[in-house]
Amino acid sequence: MATEPYDTHEYDVLVVGAGGAGLRAAIEASALGAKTALVCKSLLGKAHTVMAEGGIAAAMGNVWPEDNWKVHFRDTMRGGKMLNNWRMAQIHAQEAPDRVLELEEWGALFDRTKDGLILQRDFGGHRYARLAHVGDRTGLEMIRTLQQHAVHKGIDVFMEFNIQRLLKDGDKISGAFGYWRDSGTFMLFKCKAVVLATGGIGKCWKVTSNSWEYTGDGPAMALNAGADLIDMEMVQFHPTGMIWPPSVRGILVTEGVRGDGGTLRNASGERFMFRYIPEFFKAETADTEEEADRWYEDKKNNRRTPDLLPRDEVARAINAESKSGRGSPHGGVFLDIATRRPADYIQKRLPSMYHQFKELAGVDITKEAMEIGPTCHYVMGGVRVDADTTATTVKGLFAAGEVAAGLHGSNRLGGNSLSDLLVFGRRAGQYAAEYAKGITSQPDVNPEEVDYTIQLLLKPFNGSGGENPYAIHADLQECMQNNVGLIRVEHELKEALDTLQVLKKRLENVTVVGGRAYNPGWHMALDLHDMLRVSECCTLAAIERKESRGGHTRDDYPTADPEWGKKNVVIRPKNGDLVLSTEPLPEMPDDLKELFQEAH
Amino acid sequence: MAVAEAPTQQQAAPAVKPPQTFTFRLWRGDQAGGEYKDYQVQVDEGMVVLDVVHRIQATMANDLAVRWNCKAGKCGSCSAEINGKPRLMCMTRMDLFEPGQVIQISPIKTFPIIRDLVTDVSFNFERAKEVPAFKPKPPDPDGKRRMYQEDVDRVQEFHKCIECFLCQNVCHVIRDHEENKKNFAGPRLFVRLAALEMHPLDTNDRRELLKARAGLGYCNITKCCTEVCPEHIHITDNAIIPLKERVVTEYFDPVAWLARKVTGKDKRSGIVE
Numbered sequence: 001m002a003t004e005p006y007d008t009h010e011y012d013v014l015v016v017g018a019g020g021a022g023l024r025a026a027i028e029a030s031a032l033g034a035k036t037a038l039v040c041k042s043l044l045g046k047a048h049t050v051m052a053e054g055g056i057a058a059a060m061g062n063v064w065p066e067d068n069w070k071v072h073f074r075d076t077m078r079g080g081k082m083l084n085n086w087r088m089a090q091i092h093a094q095e096a097p098d099r100v101l102e103l104e105e106w107g108a109l110f111d112r113t114k115d116g117l118i119l120q121r122d123f124g125g126h127r128y129a130r131l132a133h134v135g136d137r138t139g140l141e142m143i144r145t146l147q148q149h150a151v152h153k154g155i156d157v158f159m160e161f162n163i164q165r166l167l168k169d170g171d172k173i174s175g176a177f178g179y180w181r182d183s184g185t186f187m188l189f190k191c192k193a194v195v196l197a198t199g200g201i202g203k204c205w206k207v208t209s210n211s212w213e214y215t216g217d218g219p220a221m222a223l224n225a226g227a228d229l230i231d232m233e234m235v236q237f238h239p240t241g242m243i244w245p246p247s248v249r250g251i252l253v254t255e256g257v258r259g260d261g262g263t264l265r266n267a268s269g270e271r272f273m274f275r276y277i278p279e280f281f282k283a284e285t286a287d288t289e290e291e292a293d294r295w296y297e298d299k300k301n302n303r304r305t306p307d308l309l310p311r312d313e314v315a316r317a318i319n320a321e322s323k324s325g326r327g328s329p330h331g332g333v334f335l336d337i338a339t340r341r342p343a344d345y346i347q348k349r350l351p352s353m354y355h356q357f358k359e360l361a362g363v364d365i366t367k368e369a370m371e372i373g374p375t376c377h378y379v380m381g382g383v384r385v386d387a388d389t390t391a392t393t394v395k396g397l398f399a400a401g402e403v404a405a406g407l408h409g410s411n412r413l414g415g416n417s418l419s420d421l422l423v424f425g426r427r428a429g430q431y432a433a434e435y436a437k438g439i440t441s442q443p444d445v446n447p448e449e450v451d452y453t454i455q456l457l458l459k460p461f462n463g464s465g466g467e468n469p470y471a472i473h474a475d476l477q478e479c480m481q482n483n484v485g486l487i488r489v490e491h492e493l494k495e496a497l498d499t500l501q502v503l504k505k506r507l508e509n510v511t512v513v514g515g516r517a518y519n520p521g522w523h524m525a526l527d528l529h530d531m532l533r534v535s536e537c538c539t540l541a542a543i544e545r546k547e548s549r550g551g552h553t554r555d556d557y558p559t560a561d562p563e564w565g566k567k568n569v570v571i572r573p574k575n576g577d578l579v580l581s582t583e584p585l586p587e588m589p590d591d592l593k594e595l596f597q598e599a600h
Numbered sequence: 601m602a603v604a605e606a607p608t609q610q611q612a613a614p615a616v617k618p619p620q621t622f623t624f625r626l627w628r629g630d631q632a633g634g635e636y637k638d639y640q641v642q643v644d645e646g647m648v649v650l651d652v653v654h655r656i657q658a659t660m661a662n663d664l665a666v667r668w669n670c671k672a673g674k675c676g677s678c679s680a681e682i683n684g685k686p687r688l689m690c691m692t693r694m695d696l697f698e699p700g701q702v703i704q705i706s707p708i709k710t711f712p713i714i715r716d717l718v719t720d721v722s723f724n725f726e727r728a729k730e731v732p733a734f735k736p737k738p739p740d741p742d743g744k745r746r747m748y749q750e751d752v753d754r755v756q757e758f759h760k761c762i763e764c765f766l767c768q769n770v771c772h773v774i775r776d777h778e779e780n781k782k783n784f785a786g787p788r789l790f791v792r793l794a795a796l797e798m799h800p801l802d803t804n805d806r807r808e809l810l811k812a813r814a815g816l817g818y819c820n821i822t823k824c825c826t827e828v829c830p831e832h833i834h835i836t837d838n839a840i841i842p843l844k845e846r847v848v849t850e851y852f853d854p855v856a857w858l859a860r861k862v863t864g865k866d867k868r869s870g871i872v873e
Contacts, residue, residue: 043725050762107799107802116747116748148734211670245646246644512663514663521657522663
């Protein structure tokens with residue numbers, strides 16, 4: 001067999017992914033003296049973090065001094081319907097304010113309060129205005145600040161490089177292998193530790209806010225390396241995506257619109273969310289429009305508007321409203337800020353949304369209501385990690401950000417993602433560097449495993465079956481959208497499993513045209529393996545969990561079951577197969593349990 | 601407060617316009633050479649140019665190289681020259697064009713071609729490494745940092761940059777003069793330098809870079825960069841001209857530089873809103 005040439009690099013820590021979590025991890029690992037490489041599939045600074053709009057949740061108390069980590073912790077747990085890993089939620093709430101202030105030390109410029117401090121805005125599920133933000137382009141500010149800091153620290157960055165496989169020496173991580181997108185040539189990283197910061201799986205759905213990068217490569221590679229996944233059934237459909245014109249369907253409309261006073265209306269102009277307040281949140285949610293509107297200014301004497309219930313609740317309500325014939329012309333509902341706030345306020349607070357609707361839909365949001373509907377946005381599930389260290393169940397493999405599971409339970413609150421990236425990105429970098437220090441000699445890479453990987457990567461060029469990778473992708477998205485979407489039912493989920501098997505067979509017959517240099521058709525053919533794998537995990541876990549909770553709604557089991565609320569669905573690889581089991585959640589200590597007894 | 605008069609949610613569903621066929625003329629090739637190829641493609645209502653390019657990729661040219669990420673004008677990946685005009689493909693609506701019109705898409709010209717519509721923009725990332733980093737002054741005595749919105753507004757304008765590099769692409773200094781690239785950082789980097797220099801907390805000294813290595817003097821303020829900026833940053837008026845003024849006053853007057861760094865104030869007029 002003719003061997004394919006490839007370059008080799010040696011590092012202590014390899015960080016895969018350069019969004020918020022990957023950048024923060026690389027900065028930390030490098031600062032602790034580990035020789036660190038940062039690898040990203042796109043150009044630096046283009047990762048999905050750049051699209052985050054609303055803000056970073058952190059109980060700094062700049063706007064509401066009553067806010068503190070315990071309130072944030074409680075909001076996060078309740079938002080996740082208590083399926084969260086309590087220790088992750090605690091660490092997250094405690095450390096988020098320091099991580100935000102650190103960004104300011106590195107040059108970030110957040111919007112300010114009148115006193116000159118970092119301004120915080122209201123968001124769904126958060127008791128107080130808590131999101132540090134820059135208009136509605138907070139993710140851009142965050143990624144640029146981290147990117148520039150990483151560049152100044154001299155971290156080695158490999159742009160447009162796609163890691164395809166994690167390599168092991170016995171039970172330990174020893175490297176990773178992949179290809180340069182521009183040339184199609186291969187490269188081996190030998191390393192002691194890997195931090196996965198690869199993001200989510202949203203490109204498996206048709207209506208999605210996610211970019212091409214969200215292929216589930218992280219969970220798929222982790223599974224291949226022997227790591228556990230949990231909560232893969234928990235997928236967040238953001239309530240407000242654009243729906244018209246069809247080509248923009250799915251593009252995100254920030255929750256900040258509602259945080260800044262926008263309200264949801266049906267076709268007759270009714271603020272319908274007041275009819276969808278669940279028992280779980282009744283005590284803390286306003287039941288009249290007057291109280292809801294007063295709440296923006298006076299949180300002590302009023303309860304939160306139901307427009308800002310957690311995302312799972314709002315998405316289901318919008319779905320129900322449009323299904324019952326009270327929706328907007330194109331199958332969604334209306335999001336109105338035009339009648340509720342002055343035009344200059346809207347333009348100042350929501351400049352990207354103004355621009356986005358004006359340019360893409362021809363809608364002036366200071367004059368007209370937006371038409372919106374749910375869009376696939378985030379996966380709460382992913383690689384199982386240790387709460388303190390972000391270590392996965394494979395030695396030397398760490399995971400942070402969307403690819404990791406646990407913090408958000410069954411539903412993530414808006415704003416908790418950017419803070420997650422910072423808090424656990426830093427921890428992943430720290431513990432990966434410490435782990436690497438404890439490994440005295442570079443672990444071995446098995447050349448046969450590398451050769452095997454090369455064969456897999458080149459296989460699509462030898463295909464003669466004539467299957468178009470883009471057609472398979474379109475059919476996968478159709479399948480997941482229709483059968484594993486916002487509302488699920490057993491027979492449709494099983495249908496999806498059958499379809500996924502058919503798609504896997506079709507992928508065997510995929511044929512790639514063209515050469516290896518910057519060939520998106522080839523990249524898609526390879527990405528499809530990961531997308532099919534994570535779609536299967538999501539579907540299997542969704543069949544397993546026979547209740548409705550957070551991002552998993554079963555039409556055939558429409559209520560939350562307290563027994564299911566005590567366990568995670570775990571997916572573990574075994575001899576190439578996926579084995580499902582349920583395992584109990586970690587037990588919350590009594591002093592934290594007390595936080596949930598208090599009357600609101 | 602003054603808000604729009606009435607909600608407008610009672611409008612009827614607009615009828616979907618029938619699809620139209622367009623000719624897309626795409627540059628296909630690499631360093632070794634290439635040519636324009638024509639694709640007849642159906643365009644549906646509301647599509648942007650990037651949607652059409654994706655449709656061609658999915659159905660007619662699986663190996664068509666194009667860079668993109670967010671498809672919402674936020675990441676700056678899909679820069680190209682559309683009928684000669686530098687634009688983001690994701691923010692260029694098809695209803696700008698007349699049916700039957702040929703739409704020609706070329707890769708941005710200033711940077712070396714990799715393949716098809718994708719260019720090697722590493723120049724920009726290399727030049728970014730030369731910029732002296734942000735170096736904040738000490739916090740207030742209570743450990744907090746205070747900045748006022750009116751003082752951060754103008755720097756926030758620069759922070760809107762999505763690094764699409766369209767400004768670099770149209771800048772005559774490097775677009776038509778490869779030899780200038782080693783001496784000239786370009787508008788994107790000037791925006792970055794202006795953001796650092798006008799940051800209320802920054803104390804670092806970038807005078808040498810500004811005076812010499814970044815090549816600020818090459819810019820003859822033709823405003824081509826400002827015209828193509830998809831974020832509408834006033835690159836020339838708010839970033840480059842103030843930097844030029846500083847080079848004149850502060851490079852030869854260190855006291856003026858120091859005074860500004862200590863007070864964090866910059867008494868400069870003429871900010872374009």
